[in-house]
Amino acid sequence: MAITSILSAQNKPSIQGTVIDAHTLEPLFGVNLIAKDGFATTDQNGTFLLKTKYDSFVASHIGYADKEYTITSDTKTPIILKLKPISTELDGVTLKGKSQQRLAQESATVSIAVDEEYLHANRENSLMQTLKKIPGVSTMTIGSGQSKPTIRGLGFNRVSVVQNGIKHEAQQWGSDHGLEIDQYGIDEIRIIKGPASLLFGSDAIAGVVDIQPPKLPMPNSFSGEVTILGETNNDLLAFSTGIQGRKDQWYYRGRITYRDYADFKVPTEQINYENYIFELQDNNLRNTAGEEANSSFSFGYVGETFRTETFVSNVNAKNGFFANAHGLEVRNSSIDYDTSNRDVDLPFHKVNHIKITNNTTLQLDNHTLKIDFGYQNNQREEQSEPVPHGFMPTPPDSKERIFTKNTYTLNAKDVIVINNKHTFSAGLNTELQNNNIGGWGFLIPAYDRYSIGGYLFDHFEATPNLHLQAGIRYDYGLITTKTHTDWFQTPRQNADGSTSTIFLQRATNSRLNFSSFSGGIGASYLKEHTTYKLNIGNSFRMPLAHELSSDGVNYHMYRYERGNLSLDPESSYQIDAEVSYAKQKFSFGLSPFANYFDNYIYLNPTPNYYETLQIYEYTQAEVFRIGGEASIGYQWFKNFNVSASAEYVYAEQTSGPKEGFTIPFSPPLIGMFSFTYGKEQLGIFTDINFTTDVRIAAAQKEIVPPEEITDGYQVIHMSLMGKAPLFSKSKPIQIRLKLNNLFNTEYYDHTSFYRLIDVPEAGRNIAVSLTQQF
Amino acid sequence: MKRILSILGTLALLATTACSSDDSTTIDEEKPTISVNFTGGFPQACESLKRGETYTFSAKVTDNDALAAYSINLHHNFDHHTHDDQGATCDLSPIKSPVNPMLIVENYTIEEGPKEHTFSIEVTIPEDIDVGDYHCGYSVTDQTGWQSRTSIDLKIIE
Numbered sequence: 001m002a003i004t005s006i007l008s009a010q011n012k013p014s015i016q017g018t019v020i021d022a023h024t025l026e027p028l029f030g031v032n033l034i035a036k037d038g039f040a041t042t043d044q045n046g047t048f049l050l051k052t053k054y055d056s057f058v059a060s061h062i063g064y065a066d067k068e069y070t071i072t073s074d075t076k077t078p079i080i081l082k083l084k085p086i087s088t089e090l091d092g093v094t095l096k097g098k099s100q101q102r103l104a105q106e107s108a109t110v111s112i113a114v115d116e117e118y119l120h121a122n123r124e125n126s127l128m129q130t131l132k133k134i135p136g137v138s139t140m141t142i143g144s145g146q147s148k149p150t151i152r153g154l155g156f157n158r159v160s161v162v163q164n165g166i167k168h169e170a171q172q173w174g175s176d177h178g179l180e181i182d183q184y185g186i187d188e189i190r191i192i193k194g195p196a197s198l199l200f201g202s203d204a205i206a207g208v209v210d211i212q213p214p215k216l217p218m219p220n221s222f223s224g225e226v227t228i229l230g231e232t233n234n235d236l237l238a239f240s241t242g243i244q245g246r247k248d249q250w251y252y253r254g255r256i257t258y259r260d261y262a263d264f265k266v267p268t269e270q271i272n273y274e275n276y277i278f279e280l281q282d283n284n285l286r287n288t289a290g291e292e293a294n295s296s297f298s299f300g301y302v303g304e305t306f307r308t309e310t311f312v313s314n315v316n317a318k319n320g321f322f323a324n325a326h327g328l329e330v331r332n333s334s335i336d337y338d339t340s341n342r343d344v345d346l347p348f349h350k351v352n353h354i355k356i357t358n359n360t361t362l363q364l365d366n367h368t369l370k371i372d373f374g375y376q377n378n379q380r381e382e383q384s385e386p387v388p389h390g391f392m393p394t395p396p397d398s399k400e401r402i403f404t405k406n407t408y409t410l411n412a413k414d415v416i417v418i419n420n421k422h423t424f425s426a427g428l429n430t431e432l433q434n435n436n437i438g439g440w441g442f443l444i445p446a447y448d449r450y451s452i453g454g455y456l457f458d459h460f461e462a463t464p465n466l467h468l469q470a471g472i473r474y475d476y477g478l479i480t481t482k483t484h485t486d487w488f489q490t491p492r493q494n495a496d497g498s499t500s501t502i503f504l505q506r507a508t509n510s511r512l513n514f515s516s517f518s519g520g521i522g523a524s525y526l527k528e529h530t531t532y533k534l535n536i537g538n539s540f541r542m543p544l545a546h547e548l549s550s551d552g553v554n555y556h557m558y559r560y561e562r563g564n565l566s567l568d569p570e571s572s573y574q575i576d577a578e579v580s581y582a583k584q585k586f587s588f589g590l591s592p593f594a595n596y597f598d599n600y601i602y603l604n605p606t607p608n609y610y611e612t613l614q615i616y617e618y619t620q621a622e623v624f625r626i627g628g629e630a631s632i633g634y635q636w637f638k639n640f641n642v643s644a645s646a647e648y649v650y651a652e653q654t655s656g657p658k659e660g661f662t663i664p665f666s667p668p669l670i671g672m673f674s675f676t677y678g679k680e681q682l683g684i685f686t687d688i689n690f691t692t693d694v695r696i697a698a699a700q701k702e703i704v705p706p707e708e709i710t711d712g713y714q715v716i717h718m719s720l721m722g723k724a725p726l727f728s729k730s731k732p733i734q735i736r737l738k739l740n741n742l743f744n745t746e747y748y749d750h751t752s753f754y755r756l757i758d759v760p761e762a763g764r765n766i767a768v769s770l771t772q773q774f
Numbered sequence: 775m776k777r778i779l780s781i782l783g784t785l786a787l788l789a790t791t792a793c794s795s796d797d798s799t800t801i802d803e804e805k806p807t808i809s810v811n812f813t814g815g816f817p818q819a820c821e822s823l824k825r826g827e828t829y830t831f832s833a834k835v836t837d838n839d840a841l842a843a844y845s846i847n848l849h850h851n852f853d854h855h856t857h858d859d860q861g862a863t864c865d866l867s868p869i870k871s872p873v874n875p876m877l878i879v880e881n882y883t884i885e886e887g888p889k890e891h892t893f894s895i896e897v898t899i900p901e902d903i904d905v906g907d908y909h910c911g912y913s914v915t916d917q918t919g920w921q922s923r924t925s926i927d928l929k930i931i932e
Contacts, residue, residue, distance in 0.1 A: 388849075388872075390879050605919035607842030609881035612913065614921050657919070660801040703803065705919045 015071065017079035018046045019059060025218060028083060031061040041464075047078070059083060062531075063113060107459065108469050108522025108533045109196065110578045110591050112137075114189040121689070121721060121736070123229070123769065127183035131209070133674075133693070135629035135645040136193050136591070138667050141761075142753040143288040145234075145261060145319055146178025150751060151193055152593070152627060153649040153667045154206030157544055162200060163211040164311055164357045166374030169407040169433065171351075173544055175557075176753055180315045180353040180378070181211070182294035184227065184240035185255040188212040193629075194576045194593060195539025197518050198471045201429045201453045205541040205572050213309065213359060214253060216302060217246040225773045233740070233765035234289070235342070236261035250301055257294040263320075263341040264288050267746040267763040285759060286337040289344050290319035305363040315353040320344040322759060335385070346398055347384035353377070366417045374409035382439070389553065390611045391490045395440035402438030407431060423459040428452070435545065437484075442552040443561065445484045445507035447545040451477040465526045472519040477542045477569075480511045481549045506551040514569045516540040529583040536575050543567040547601050547618045553611075560613040561603065567620060572597045585635040587643075592628035602664055604657055605705045621656030623663055625649060641676040651702070661704040665751045668700035668712065686732060688722040700750040710755065713747030731773045738767040805920040806837035808844075808912055814892070817910055820864035822929045825905065828898040833912050833924075840887030840917040846895055847911040848878035850904065851927065864927040866907050876903040876930065887917055905930050 019031045019042050027046025033039070035052035042048045050057060056070040064083040071079070112134055124130045128139040128147040139147040140155050149159050161168040161179060171177040189211050196204040217223065224243035230236065242255035263284040271278045271285075280286065293316050300309030323337050323345065335345045357374040380403040386395040413427035433449040457471035489501035520537020550563040576593035600623040608615045627649035635641050648669045651662045673694040682688050699712040718739040723732035744764040748755055810818060816832045823829060835841055852870045876899065884891050911925040 387853075390847075391877075605915075605921065607915040607917050607919055608883075609843050609845045609913075609915070611879045612845035612847040612881060612911065614913070614915060614919075706921065 013051070013053060015050045015052065015057070015079065017048060017050075017081055018042075019048065019061075019081045019083060020046055021064075022082035022084040025082075026215070028061060028064075031059055031064075031083065034058050034060065108467070108524045108535050109192055110194055110533060110535070110576055111190055111192045114191065116187045119183070119186060119189070120734070120771070121691075121719065123183070123736075124740075127181055127186075128179060128209075130183065131189070131191070133672065134191065135631055135647045135672070137191060138647075138670075138751055140175070140665065140751050140753060141749070142176050142178055143264065143285075143290070143319060143321070145259070145290045145292065145317070148172055148177075148179045149207075149209050150665070150667070151191070151207035151209075152647075153625070153651060153663075153665070155665065155751075157203050158206040158541060159209060160196070160200050160204040160207075161209045161211070163355070164213045164309075164374075165359050165370070165372035165411060166355075166357045166376075166409050167201070167203070167431065168355075169376050169405060169409075169431075170353060170378045171380050171403050171405065173546055176321065176349075177380070178317075178319075178351075180317065180351050182240075182255070182257050182296060182313065182315055184257045184294075185214065185242050185253075185296065186211055187214045193591065194535065195518075195520070195537060195572055195574050195595075197475075197539035197541070198455060198473050198520055198537065199425075199427070199457065201431075201473075202451060202475060202477065202516075202540060202542045202569075205539045205570060213311075214244075217244045217251050217253070219246055219248055221246055223773065225771055227769060227771040229767060229769040231261070231765055231767040233762050234261040234264040236767075249303055250299070252297070252299040254297045255295065257292070259292040260342075261291070262289045265763045266760045267741075267744045268760055271757070271759055273758045281338045282341070283763065284338075284341045285322050285754075286341075287320035287323040287345055287348070289342050290317065290348075291344075292317040306361070308358065308360040310358045311356070313353075313355045315355075316351070318344055318348060318350045320348040322754065322757070323347065347382070347400075349383070350381045352379045368415040370411075370413045370415070372409070372411040374407070376405070376407040376409075378403070378405040378407070380404075382441075386440070390613075392440075392486075392488050397440075399439045400441040401443060404436040404438070406434045408433075421461050423461075425457040425459075426455070427457075428454050440487060442484055442486070442506050443554055444546040444550050444552075444563075446482040447549075448480045449477065449542075449545070451475065451542065467524045467526075468522070469524075470519075470521045473517070475514075475516050475518070475540065475542075477514045478511070479513075479542075479545060479548065481507055481509065481545060483507055483509045507549050510549065510565060512548060512565065514542045516542075516569045516571065518571075530579065530581045533578040534575075535577070538571055538573045540572070541570040541601075543569065543601060550618070553613060558613065559605075560610040560615045562610075562615055562617045564618045567601055567618060568599050570597060570599055570601050570620075572600075587631075587633040589631045590628065591630075593626070595625040597623040597625075600653070600663065606657070619656055619658075621658065622654045623651060624654050625651040625663075639678050641674075641678075643674045643676075644672065645674075646671045653704075658704055662702040664704055664707065666700065666702055667751050668710065669698040671696045682722075685722040685724050685735075689720070691719045693717045693719075697747075697749075706756070707750075708758075710748045710750040713745060715745050715747060715761075716742040718742060727772060728774075734771040736767075736769045736771075738765075738769075740765040740767070802839045802916070802918040802920070804838040804916075806835055806841060806914045806916045806922050808833055808835050808914045808922045808924050810834075810912075810924070810926065812892075817926050817928045819926055820928070821926075822931050823899055823908075824931055825899050825903065826901050828896060831895040831897055831910065832892060834890070834892045835884075835914040836890045837914075837916040837920075838889070840889065841884045841891050842887065842915045842917045843881060843883045844893055844912065844914040845881045846878055847880075847909075847913075848876060848897075849909055849911075850875035850877075851907040851909050852904075854907070864907075864929075866927075867929070870906065872904055874903055875906075876900065876908065899930060903930065905932060 019028045029044050031042040033048055033050045035057035036054050038050055038052035040048045040050040058068050059081055060066045122130050128149045131137050132139050136152050138150045140150055141147040151159050157173050170180050192208040196208045200208050222245040226241045229238040238259040240257040244253040265283040266285050296313035298311040354377040360371045362369040382401040383398040384400045388394045410430045416424045430452045436446045453475035455473035460468045484507040486504045490504050491499050491501050518538050518540050522535035525532045548563045548565050550561040554561050574595040578591040580589040599620040601620050603616045604619040606615045606617050629647045631645035633643035651666050653659055653661050675692045677690045679688040694716050696714045697712050700710045720737040723734050726733040741764045746760045749761050810833050812834050814832050850872050852872050908928050908930055909925050913923040915921045
């Protein structure tokens with residue numbers, strides 16, 4: 001009032017201020033401030049100057065709740081405005097470009113940001129299981145403690161997992177290998193649905209799970225948190241604690257996580273597989289127990305124009321595999337698995353992942369220079385009972401396969417803003433991998449892989465509401481595989497009818513190089529409460545060593561796998577779109593896509609045998625896919641939200657030996673209903689949130705050998721969260737109760753590793769978790 | 775809203791044009807079968823085979839479309855790892871270490887892809903091999919790449 005009354009109508013008065021994130025207190029760039037007669041946007045420092053003769057305006061920003069602000073006579077200027085991020089768990093698919101860069105928010109790329117709040121509210125046994133609620137994102141689970149992401153039905157090496165700007169390199173190609181990342185201490189994950197090779201390189205052909213670096217601590221602060229978690233299904237006990245602190249410009253963080261769990265329980269007393277029956281004791285899926293111990297530490301410096309942070313982390317895990325039917329081989333064993341449900345006997349795997357990364361950002365005028373460096377060491381041991389097979393005599397020990405992978409990554413990127421219209425990026429990604437093998441079971445040879453890629457990308461703000469983007473990329477890769485010879489002799493018929501025994505050579509020294517162009521264009525258009533996006537582009541993936549030169553018995557799967565040295569890089573063409581609408585009580589989203597692979601690589605079961613094992617051969621075929629996700633959310637009453645979402649993918653091979661079939665691990669049609677009731681206060685409890693999720697999957701009848709049809713299912717999960725001022729009023733303890741699989745339903749997930757051996761998903765589970773900040 | 779509809783329309787069109795071209799493709803979703811439950815099916819569960827004798831190993835395989843190949847894998851079960859899915863439980867001899875166990879690892883193709891086939895493999899049990907528990911594993915594939923397996927417990931005696 002005071003301001004408006006002083007100034008005349010011709011010379012509009014102005015309001016000055018800063019907009020910051022209510023949680024991180026970091027300035028927000030690109031926030032729209034809309035008054036009845038004026039409009040302003042915040043700059044890099046979050047500051048704005050809004051010319052208006054009215055005394056109220058609305059601040060709006062993608063990923064944040066709109067805030068109406070009214071100036072009163074005693075308002076001090078410049079004002080400070082805090083915006084609260086919208087939590088994704090309520091409306092499932094709210095588009096959240098929460099990073100400071102408006103570039104990311106107005107990007108045509110269909111992406112979803114998952115924040116800490118979501119991760120905390122939905123935490124499951126493994127990181128990717130936690131993300132399963134997001135439409136279009138699914139997981140391939142391996143028992144209770146491990147999983148890896150699939151996006152729109154594609155997984156393994158078709159989804160890049162990026163942490164702190166560095167591509168995570170483990171043994172993600174194997175169907176029984178998980179993802180080795182500590183799921184605690186993660187603030188934000190961005191998920192890109194669709195091809196993203198352009199910025200992320202090979203492997204991002206189906207999408208990216210981009211784990212963002214944690215947010216900066218506040219100056220002169222120290223804080224920490226402790227989380228404990230207990231679960232009934234697999235008697236899990238987990239503990240994670242993290243601290244962070246900052247002086248003025250130097251800061252550090254640290255975290256320790258430990259998890260220990262027993263065999264998981266399935267709602268069945270016996271497993272039927274290929275006419276064999278395995279009785280389970282107390283519903284325990286024997287030998288699926290495991291443990292995980294992780295630690296990480298980082299330190300960094302933040303200045304006016306310079307920021308650097310170095311992370312060091314180690315993830316160590318040991319998991320057992322279901323003993324009776326490890327993979328597809330049916331065996332009994334003299335090991336007494338049932339003495340304890342906590343011990344891990346053979347077969348099991350042990351993994352250790354060391355990661356050292358550095359992220360440095362330098363701001364020079366209108367340039368932002370980013371350099372990421374990473375070193376990763378992944379050590380994987382697969383141990384199983386030494387058993388003679390075919391011509392192989394009993395091996396000397398249980399070390400079946402050992403994989404050692406060292407990966408060096410260097411990414412550099414320069415972002416230039418020209419005329420405030422063009423945001424131009426030029427970048428370079430390089431990676432060097434050294435892979436060694438050990439153990440008596442040969443599957444893939446030792447190999448080195450070098451790849452380098454460069455890209456140019458422009459984001460153009462045609463009008464404040466219309467954004468266009470285009471990019472082009474070139475990649476070159478070199479794979480050298482090393483020779484390998486069996487340690488045992490195999491009889492071979494000679495031309496003259498006599499038989500001799502030889503040490504078979506499984507792999508030769510070979511040198512293969514690949515190169516590929518990719519590119520894409522996209523547009524995004526924002527109109528009031530609606531965002532439209534459209535993308536057209538192609539993406540690629542270099543063949544991997546196992547696809548090129550496997551030549552051995554996969555005992556886990558009881559089959560013979562053969563690579564193909566003449567495979568071409570996989571390329572995919574895609575058109576995808578998104579429409580999202582959010583206004584007060586109602587939100588709606590639709591993201592369809594169509595996709596064509598001209599040479600999709602998959603493991604094809606042939607009609608032929610090698611030493612009585614069926615030969616599976618890596619093959620390329622044309623594949624057409626179409627699908628998408630839809631979601632709708634409505635705030636029924638003040639405290640009650642309902643949302644529904646659906647995801648569907650149809651895939652068909654249009655050439656090759658499996659023409660007409662789908663591709664392996666195709667997810668079924670899935671629908672999800674979510675009901676959330678929130679209450680601010682109830683007795684001593686605050687921020688109470690009660691959620692019921694109903695997940696409905698249709699039967700998956702689209703299968704490809706050796707898969708089997710999976711029936712549909714309905715499963716209900718519930719959760720209750722709240723805070724109580726137990727130790728401190730300002731830092732209440734966060735309590736979370738979760739109930740998975742309410743009715744202990746016996747159901748099968750078509751994309752689960754254990755589906756192949758007819759093992760149902762985990763039974764009822766009650767989880768209790770407590771988090772205290774300090 | 776118009777824009778939404780036009781995007782959806784484009785995609786729907788894309789979907790129909792892409793799918794309509796190959797709707798004629800029929801795919802084989804049936805596995806082949808394998809059985810020794812017929813006269814001449816050999817070996818039967820828990821059967822004893824004598825060293826020095828010659829036997830005709832035989833099983834009947836069928837498929838809805840076209841058979842492709844079969845295999846026989848005869849190996850010792852001195853460690854009691856148990857493969858049998860014939861329903862009968864055979865008496866096993868004590869666990870022992872192999873010295874010169876018998877081993878057959880052979881694959882055969884089925885020519886011209888018939889829907890039914892009965893294979894016979896003549897096997898002479900050598901005089902010098904270890905006696906004891908053995909398994910006979912059979913498997914069959916069809917042209918599509920579906921596979922079925924079965925296995926039978928047997929004994930080799932003096």
